[in-house]
Amino acid sequence: MSVLGIYNELNTYLVIGAVLFGMGIYGMVTRRTLIGMLIASELVLAGSSVNFMAFNRFTAPDPVTGQVFALFIMAIAAAEAAIGLSIIIAVYGHFKSIDAEDTAQLKG
Amino acid sequence: MNPSTLASPTLLSVDGLVGVVFLIMVAITIIGGLIACNSDRLVRSVAGLVVCFIGVAGLYFFLNSPFVAMMQILIYVGAVAVTISFAIMLAAPEENKKIGPPSILAGPLGFATAALITGGFTVLALKTEWHVYKKLNDGSMKTIGLQLLTDYSMVFEVVSIVLLIAILGALVIAREGRDN
Numbered sequence: 001m002s003v004l005g006i007y008n009e010l011n012t013y014l015v016i017g018a019v020l021f022g023m024g025i026y027g028m029v030t031r032r033t034l035i036g037m038l039i040a041s042e043l044v045l046a047g048s049s050v051n052f053m054a055f056n057r058f059t060a061p062d063p064v065t066g067q068v069f070a071l072f073i074m075a076i077a078a079a080e081a082a083i084g085l086s087i088i089i090a091v092y093g094h095f096k097s098i099d100a101e102d103t104a105q106l107k108g
Numbered sequence: 109m110n111p112s113t114l115a116s117p118t119l120l121s122v123d124g125l126v127g128v129v130f131l132i133m134v135a136i137t138i139i140g141g142l143i144a145c146n147s148d149r150l151v152r153s154v155a156g157l158v159v160c161f162i163g164v165a166g167l168y169f170f171l172n173s174p175f176v177a178m179m180q181i182l183i184y185v186g187a188v189a190v191t192i193s194f195a196i197m198l199a200a201p202e203e204n205k206k207i208g209p210p211s212i213l214a215g216p217l218g219f220a221t222a223a224l225i226t227g228g229f230t231v232l233a234l235k236t237e238w239h240v241y242k243k244l245n246d247g248s249m250k251t252i253g254l255q256l257l258t259d260y261s262m263v264f265e266v267v268s269i270v271l272l273i274a275i276l277g278a279l280v281i282a283r284e285g286r287d288n
Contacts, residue, residue: 002127007130011233014230016138019138021225023222025218026145027144029218039157039192042157042184043144043145046160053171053176056247060241063172063247064251067175067247068252068260070173072267074180075183075267076267078183078187079271086279088195089198089199089281092198
């Protein structure tokens with residue numbers, strides 16, 4: 001199997017999904033702003049979507065299930081982004097900062 | 109997976125060119141992800157996220173689902189990235205102002221965690237013997253539409269309600285404090 005034929009292998013996509021997931025985890029740990037953490041969480045969701053789509057293409061008996069699952073992941077990610085960003089804007093209006101270290105108190 | 113594709117394609121055959129396009133898509137995905145989680149400025153980070161999502165959409169094309177690839181570009185590149193850029197413009201005027209130095213441990217610990225998780229998943233994927241089942245249908249756009257409104261209609265409606273509540277909640281939360 002040469003390097004040009006790896007697009008037809010399940011393992012290729014699983015490794016790509018794992019790499020995306022790992023980059024998202026790295027971003028979540030190292031980022032200091034809330035928006036940066038949100039961007040990293042989008043990477044995590046993309047990695048899991050790639051995994052679902054890979055299993056859907058190569059092993060699943062019904063090739064619709066994984067695609068529908070990926071669509072629902074997209075819908076949930078859009079809802080999460082909208083809610084998260086409005087929370088971030090509300091937090092910025094209150095604390096004048098979106099640094100995760102500054103916004104440590106729950107009191108409004 | 110498929111034994112007929114095991115013969116190594118040459119560079120200038122159709123299969124070889126498809127492989128080259130696939131490698132370009134993988135490179136776009138990885139480079140975009142690296143920009144998204146490493147750049148100092150958040151605007152560049154969102155741009156990296158867009159690049160990464162375009163690469164992921166290319167991967168979906170290779171996984172036999174152009175519909176999900178189109179939705180990926182429409183929803184993520186078109187909507188989510190624009191929403192995040194709006195939030196950056198509204199809430200992060202002082203990008204350069206660092207509030208105290210970042211912790212020394214955060215970078216290495218984050219890298220160690222990410223490397224452990226990635227390595228674990230990779231080993232798990234390579235060591236497992238995946239069973240291949242016979243396909244029930246072709247997974248085309250028409251089949252997706254039919255199943256979405258028959259087998260998955262309940263989930264479809266629940267997701268619609270979740271999106272509606274998310275929109276209303278986002279409006280209510282972001283509007284708070286606007287009066288004073």
